[in-house]
Amino acid sequence: MLIFKKSKKNRRAKSLSLANHEVFSDPRSTLSDLIPAAFLRSDKPALPEVSELQTVRHYTRLSRKNFSIDTNFYPLGSCTMKYNPRGAHRAAMLPGFLEHHPLAPECASQGLMSALYQLQEWLGVVTGMGAVSLSPMAGAQGEFAGVAMIKAYHDARNDTQRTEILVPTAAHGTNPATAIMCGYQVREIPVLDSGDVDLAALHKALGPQTAGLMLTNPSTCGVFERSILEISAAVHEAGGLLYYDGANLNAILGQARPGDMGFDVLHLNLHKTFATPHGGGGPGAGPVAAGERLAPYLPTPRVIKHDDGYSWQMPNDGDPSIGRLSAFMGNVGVLLRAYYYANVLGRSGMKQVAEYATLNANYLMKRLADEGFALAYPDRRATHEFIISFQKEAKTLGVTAMDFAKRLLDFGFHAPTTYFPLLIPECWLIEPTETETLAEMDRFVEALVTIRKEAEEDAEKLKTAPHTLPVRRLDDVRAARELDLVYKEHT
Amino acid sequence: MLIFKKSKKNRRAKSLSLANHEVFSDPRSTLSDLIPAAFLRSDKPALPEVSELQTVRHYTRLSRKNFSIDTNFYPLGSCTMKYNPRGAHRAAMLPGFLEHHPLAPECASQGLMSALYQLQEWLGVVTGMGAVSLSPMAGAQGEFAGVAMIKAYHDARNDTQRTEILVPTAAHGTNPATAIMCGYQVREIPVLDSGDVDLAALHKALGPQTAGLMLTNPSTCGVFERSILEISAAVHEAGGLLYYDGANLNAILGQARPGDMGFDVLHLNLHKTFATPHGGGGPGAGPVAAGERLAPYLPTPRVIKHDDGYSWQMPNDGDPSIGRLSAFMGNVGVLLRAYYYANVLGRSGMKQVAEYATLNANYLMKRLADEGFALAYPDRRATHEFIISFQKEAKTLGVTAMDFAKRLLDFGFHAPTTYFPLLIPECWLIEPTETETLAEMDRFVEALVTIRKEAEEDAEKLKTAPHTLPVRRLDDVRAARELDLVYKEHT
Amino acid sequence: MSFIPHTEDEKHQMLAAIGVKQIDDLFDEVPGALKDPDLKALPESQPEMLVHRNMQALAAEDQGYINFIGAGAYEHFIPAAVWDIVGRGEFMTAYTPYQAEASQGTLQLIYEYQTMMAELTGMEVSNASMYDGGSALAEACLMAVRAQRKKAHRKILMPGTLNPSYAQVSKNMTFRQKIELVTLPWSSEAGITDRDQLEKIEGGGFDALVIAQPNFFGQLEDVNVLTDWAHSQGALVIAVVNPLSLALLNPPGSWGEKGADIVVGEGQPLGVPLSGGGPYFGFMCCRQSIVRQLPGRIVGRTKDLNGNTGYTLTLQAREQHIRRSKATSNICTNQGLAVTAATIYMSLMGAQGLREVAEASVLNTQRVVSALDSIGLKPRFQGPRFHEVVVQTPREATGLINEAAQHGVLAGLSFGEPFTQLKNDLLLCATETKTASDIEKLVQVLSACI
Amino acid sequence: MSFIPHTEDEKHQMLAAIGVKQIDDLFDEVPGALKDPDLKALPESQPEMLVHRNMQALAAEDQGYINFIGAGAYEHFIPAAVWDIVGRGEFMTAYTPYQAEASQGTLQLIYEYQTMMAELTGMEVSNASMYDGGSALAEACLMAVRAQRKKAHRKILMPGTLNPSYAQVSKNMTFRQKIELVTLPWSSEAGITDRDQLEKIEGGGFDALVIAQPNFFGQLEDVNVLTDWAHSQGALVIAVVNPLSLALLNPPGSWGEKGADIVVGEGQPLGVPLSGGGPYFGFMCCRQSIVRQLPGRIVGRTKDLNGNTGYTLTLQAREQHIRRSKATSNICTNQGLAVTAATIYMSLMGAQGLREVAEASVLNTQRVVSALDSIGLKPRFQGPRFHEVVVQTPREATGLINEAAQHGVLAGLSFGEPFTQLKNDLLLCATETKTASDIEKLVQVLSACI
Numbered sequence A, B: 001m002l003i004f005k006k007s008k009k010n011r012r013a014k015s016l017s018l019a020n021h022e023v024f025s026d027p028r029s030t031l032s033d034l035i036p037a038a039f040l041r042s043d044k045p046a047l048p049e050v051s052e053l054q055t056v057r058h059y060t061r062l063s064r065k066n067f068s069i070d071t072n073f074y075p076l077g078s079c080t081m082k083y084n085p086r087g088a089h090r091a092a093m094l095p096g097f098l099e100h101h102p103l104a105p106e107c108a109s110q111g112l113m114s115a116l117y118q119l120q121e122w123l124g125v126v127t128g129m130g131a132v133s134l135s136p137m138a139g140a141q142g143e144f145a146g147v148a149m150i151k152a153y154h155d156a157r158n159d160t161q162r163t164e165i166l167v168p169t170a171a172h173g174t175n176p177a178t179a180i181m182c183g184y185q186v187r188e189i190p191v192l193d194s195g196d197v198d199l200a201a202l203h204k205a206l207g208p209q210t211a212g213l214m215l216t217n218p219s220t221c222g223v224f225e226r227s228i229l230e231i232s233a234a235v236h237e238a239g240g241l242l243y244y245d246g247a248n249l250n251a252i253l254g255q256a257r258p259g260d261m262g263f264d265v266l267h268l269n270l271h272k273t274f275a276t277p278h279g280g281g282g283p284g285a286g287p288v289a290a291g292e293r294l295a296p297y298l299p300t301p302r303v304i305k306h307d308d309g310y311s312w313q314m315p316n317d318g319d320p321s322i323g324r325l326s327a328f329m330g331n332v333g334v335l336l337r338a339y340y341y342a343n344v345l346g347r348s349g350m351k352q353v354a355e356y357a358t359l360n361a362n363y364l365m366k367r368l369a370d371e372g373f374a375l376a377y378p379d380r381r382a383t384h385e386f387i388i389s390f391q392k393e394a395k396t397l398g399v400t401a402m403d404f405a406k407r408l409l410d411f412g413f414h415a416p417t418t419y420f421p422l423l424i425p426e427c428w429l430i431e432p433t434e435t436e437t438l439a440e441m442d443r444f445v446e447a448l449v450t451i452r453k454e455a456e457e458d459a460e461k462l463k464t465a466p467h468t469l470p471v472r473r474l475d476d477v478r479a480a481r482e483l484d485l486v487y488k489e490h491t
Numbered sequence C, D: 001m002s003f004i005p006h007t008e009d010e011k012h013q014m015l016a017a018i019g020v021k022q023i024d025d026l027f028d029e030v031p032g033a034l035k036d037p038d039l040k041a042l043p044e045s046q047p048e049m050l051v052h053r054n055m056q057a058l059a060a061e062d063q064g065y066i067n068f069i070g071a072g073a074y075e076h077f078i079p080a081a082v083w084d085i086v087g088r089g090e091f092m093t094a095y096t097p098y099q100a101e102a103s104q105g106t107l108q109l110i111y112e113y114q115t116m117m118a119e120l121t122g123m124e125v126s127n128a129s130m131y132d133g134g135s136a137l138a139e140a141c142l143m144a145v146r147a148q149r150k151k152a153h154r155k156i157l158m159p160g161t162l163n164p165s166y167a168q169v170s171k172n173m174t175f176r177q178k179i180e181l182v183t184l185p186w187s188s189e190a191g192i193t194d195r196d197q198l199e200k201i202e203g204g205g206f207d208a209l210v211i212a213q214p215n216f217f218g219q220l221e222d223v224n225v226l227t228d229w230a231h232s233q234g235a236l237v238i239a240v241v242n243p244l245s246l247a248l249l250n251p252p253g254s255w256g257e258k259g260a261d262i263v264v265g266e267g268q269p270l271g272v273p274l275s276g277g278g279p280y281f282g283f284m285c286c287r288q289s290i291v292r293q294l295p296g297r298i299v300g301r302t303k304d305l306n307g308n309t310g311y312t313l314t315l316q317a318r319e320q321h322i323r324r325s326k327a328t329s330n331i332c333t334n335q336g337l338a339v340t341a342a343t344i345y346m347s348l349m350g351a352q353g354l355r356e357v358a359e360a361s362v363l364n365t366q367r368v369v370s371a372l373d374s375i376g377l378k379p380r381f382q383g384p385r386f387h388e389v390v391v392q393t394p395r396e397a398t399g400l401i402n403e404a405a406q407h408g409v410l411a412g413l414s415f416g417e418p419f420t421q422l423k424n425d426l427l428l429c430a431t432e433t434k435t436a437s438d439i440e441k442l443v444q445v446l447s448a449c450i
């Protein structure tokens, strides 16, 4: 039931009432003296009118309708749904951080700034990049920053013929969308059956019009791009620059560095690799790191260290920086959680992240292959994730990857990413992450085997799944066709 | 699944490891230098060996198997399951309070002590008593303190013939159990069909052997004891003292005071009347308040105010105080929540608590009566709670109060208190509390009406309820007969 | 091994199942040249106890100031219930609700949020959030150009009284798409957009007019006149508003004859802590007729197989994961958890609660004005304002602020570009959290420092 | 109306349904003389914002000391996950699990807790908690007398090295039932029970011997000898232990030949914050053969209608709500939420984690001993100890402690009755939370104050 249906005219949480606030007893000024009626609103917005208990009960109960890492195995490929340390949450919620105004003078911000500076440094080391800006608020904003920096670089050299950004066909949607936002055209590069980028096609596509290439490595196909060194050499040769989409960094953290691969700029998704909670949609943090050539263009604000403390690098008119992309200092609360995580992990812990994420993915891949599920790249290692395809099941049994996914929910597992990357039909991208146990993965395999048996015996059970969740299969077509985005009956 | 079944030898939450604690690197002393092997344990206790995520997920999921105020209407009679303010929780969990050692010197405890002192004072005012000790940890310990004080009083006067404590038959089990713990004998006084204590029987029972009377008012029958002034006069006349069991204080908070009724000593259940959370069993807080005669006997520690601050009143050998009943200062965290609550409510809010708790109970009673449910005391006002009986349904349909209760769970309502007080057969004691809405109570009535219809049409549905909870009806007899109190298979 | 559950035994069991000897074998597709990078500069691993203690020390270092800064991020009291519920694992550790049936908690909450924001702003629809107020404005500019379709001039009028960070973000996010942002002149007496100068730009040629209410100075703009003028020029109106102010002020949906077309702003005042600058959230509402140009996630109400109500992400054909290079924006992850907080906050406060907070803030700021007047510090602008004020001082403001901080008071913000003429002025804000004694302290510190 | 949801309309609707005019009519059975009590001394209602601010100020007043006090309540680091989960509404706002089917979360947790405590103590069964360590000991004395049945002498031997508060509580809770507590002499050199004096009381005549390990001075008692001696006298053994110490020390179930019979103690060290003295919890374990004498709630595993496993309160015939005056105790509400914290804490830490905390605390205390030695402050007792130490000073300890507090250090506890001979001594504790620099600060402050 919607909170609005629990409303009653003039009900409210009275313990929050400021009606007796001392300021209202000052006879010298009243609202009507200060703001003429013409500026004021005449109606009362129809927000809920409920008691504090009603609010608490409503949203507590709503929360229970979610799957989450804290309650379910959540192997959503490309999303790195690993354990989000509660210690990071507590540390980031310390009153001294929460009460900190973003525009407080530097002399009153040294504690926070030292944490952010340290994080900048560490992210530079672990990516093999020289300089870092923490301000982008998510991966896509990091991508925007990075491509904008590439553009700024070319523009600064008056190299204005470079109008094209190359992306592999398997790339995440944010890559082409970002290139367009930065005023570029997008050219897609095919991916081979091996999962690697088609080098020949790449060579053909490169030219004086090439501004850069955006690449995820391990790629969105769940495999490591083996020709990465050739690729980066070729792009640089053509005068282009390389952007690294860091969504899959968890696979190689502390094992191999984008900087060493030849990338010029990248973003990290701290809400993936650094275990900050994804919050049912966000917030994230997408710091950008750049090599020598692009460092001057990094977005502001950044933290700079002096002999006597820290200061903000702010955008100035003459600077080469692409400037600020949001009003303040980025998602500081997320950055503090990442800072906590980096401290707890340390060097050794970061390396182990990649090792065990890879171990888990390869184990799960092997188990599923042994059970007869079709791997997209059977001859390749899994990285931190891998792809299976239900094309066979779709053809022979009439049940799709989506049907399998919905039925999986009934078993208490969140579904892997479905239908991405788009080039593999009926696929699942499965990412167990390093914080899940062997037993949990074995249970997952068991569930899938059971579901396939169901598919063979009673396909309807999958097609009408889920059966045990708060709702049955939802009608997405209706949602888009009979748009209902705002509740109106209560006004 | 038990947490032990998720264990794996040598697994652990590594981020909590102190293996690198600086203290272990000090070569000057190692454990074996300090503690001879004979004192050490040779085995390793078989505690869970799980990761941090496993712990978080296990207990998060477990929690979801509970009904609670935050998720369900919980009209458990005599328990006052009202909204537990989140603001009280936050305030009591402020680091300055949490880190406070109970034996910190007074000079480092003035902040906390001022809150406790204030609470002592306010509880004295609202109960009409002169002096308060906050230390008892729950109602039953408050009862112990109170009856021990009565004994101390008589003993101090060498009035040692007084060996009997009177309690009404409807009294809560803690009342007679307490009297016994204090070395008294218990004599029960019958309750009339009207719900009032049988005055004639009381008069007959009173005598030189009477140490005191324990009374709940409103009584556990959900009605106000109308002859309270006669009762207290009679007991005092006989040389006895009166103990007030404050479990039902919510019904009269700010409306009438036990002190004015003639009670000599009482406890409050702050976890009921002052909205502190009950935590699935506890903690509570059961401060005792006493009139002039008994004040010197109050348990310690108490906070005393001087011109220059606060100090602890500690038990000393010569003191008349009954001394301490626990090692420290009582359930301070609970007391702080009550202090918060008292501040938010203030005088007006406390009065309204009783008013609206009473309004809700009388409304719900009327609705149920109109729907044909049998009231235990049809001619009486409900107080903050009231009793209905399923005796008729048990006879005609073969479904008991327990069956109704279990089926009610399927409708998302916690069941009222069943089979208490014992003297009313097949009864429910229903306490909606003041923080529930009219709509919630109407839904409750609807559910009961539906269930009775089910009882008429398909009694089995009730007898085998619940049907939608994490488990079906549990076998209590088996639990007591085949005692299984500790998991052993894992060792 | 900080959060990794594997025992040595399990590791070996898994390696055997895979058919390799050691974990390193799983990285055999990585070119050798890349392996074993130099990570010496990374820290050593530390247990939770030590990291927490260190972060406590950092947090404490910046703590204890009485804050009078606003300028786009506002200190409000947040009831305890808000973040107690937000912090529940089910909300905090879920991903974007791609599997709708397993995400009804988040989805219904967003639908309720969209309804609340539509109510507050007086608009027809809302999305599920943007990164922040600044980037939401930039996206609104891009959206306005898209909405003008073939007629687009790729030019937007920006008020000179806009938060300069918002102006920068808008420029930084739009100029590569060849969109021009033109700054409107403002009256240096009134501190609001100069209506008399509008004539000069008449005759169309721009896609939208941005109106900030209250503006960066805290002053109230003449929104009705501006809205009608923009519409008369064939332009859309983009409102940038403080959502809390809408408990008091005329909502953008009611500005002028037809109301604003797009409404954006910073959602932080609705139950989100200051937290050094984020995570906050940008909100974005618009007319239903242009909803297909709206960027970001949108939740719709629909039915399930049994005909019961449920919620799901909808209009996904606008988004990058479906439309790729043709998407309305590249945004993917948004600021969901802050939206969760805002939704719970609005539910707790209700319209009346928000109104009281807004009103107390207006009155408190007026108390600051009166109190500073008594030591000779006058407001630069007259005219109605919300809860911020520009105050003139005899001294360069940056130095003054630093000195005041030494005395425990954050005495507002100093102005930089493009407001260098205000270099001696303070932008001050006093929300409902400030007491008479806080304000006394401000006055005392300022009078000592000027 | 702070938390009351009713609108005026609803109130009138309800009054009409009941058939009265005003709420006051519902109180017509209350004698008029009692009505309208004088409540002037109660405070005015305040909103959450102000109450929170005031309590912040109170909390801050007592904050910031480096703490070296133990004496029954110990400062340990508590991982964030513990109270994040404990604070979930489903755990925090549930009642005692009377409706088992709707309380499986709490019930299974308690069953797990009972298992963990049995493991730690080496005993067969555990209850679901008592109020605290002190009252648990008192209940153990009563239980021992009951367990001796007809043979009972109503006499218990208490070690002189027991926490004096525990001794007081035990006396205060048992003497009215005519139970005598006899204090055993202790060696003023060794700071432990004087074995040589035991002979004098030989020949039975008492129901139980209480053994505290570690004892109040932090010293380790010769538990095997004491246990066997008590059993040889026909007495039961009641162990009073710090549960954390059991990660290192020989558990009571293994003391001597047959092990202790009843084990109690303060559960606070297991994940419960100091919080000014509570809520903590007392734990209580025993042999299965005397479980029917155990007071308090007990959870058992059973089956449901479908044969699936479930949990429920069991052996309720021991309790007051069933047995009334014949119950094992009057206890009803216990300390459930603290038990929830302890269970989650033990699950997070595991045996190895607990061991490290215990060991670090032992070593840290030894660092204090060495450091104080360097300024001439010597331990009073030699012999092995856990994580507390009695240190001799040249000055009356109470004054010394107060002075040290002025310098930000809580330098342990001073002794009162019955240890007046130790009036110049400090009882100090340094848990794993103390750093080298904390200890340096202690030394520096003490050397300045003595």
Ligand SMILES: Cc1ncc(COP(=O)(O)O)c(C=O)c1O
Residues within 6 Å of the ligand: A078, A079, A138, A139, A140, A141, A172, A174, A216, A220, A245, A247, A248, A269, A284, A286, C331, C332, C333
């Ligand atoms: C491969 C890839 N790139 C980019 C992104 C976008 O990151 P964000 O959602 O943080 O904007 C994602 C997110 O799912 C991704 O998986």
Ligand SMILES: Cc1ncc(COP(=O)(O)O)c(C=O)c1O
Residues within 6 Å of the ligand: B078, B079, B138, B139, B140, B141, B172, B174, B175, B216, B220, B245, B247, B248, B269, B284, B286, D331, D332, D333
């Ligand atoms: C009437 C009555 N008296 C006493 C008690 C005992 O209080 P506590 O559980 O706090 O010990 C209760 C608790 O339910 C009760 O209802």
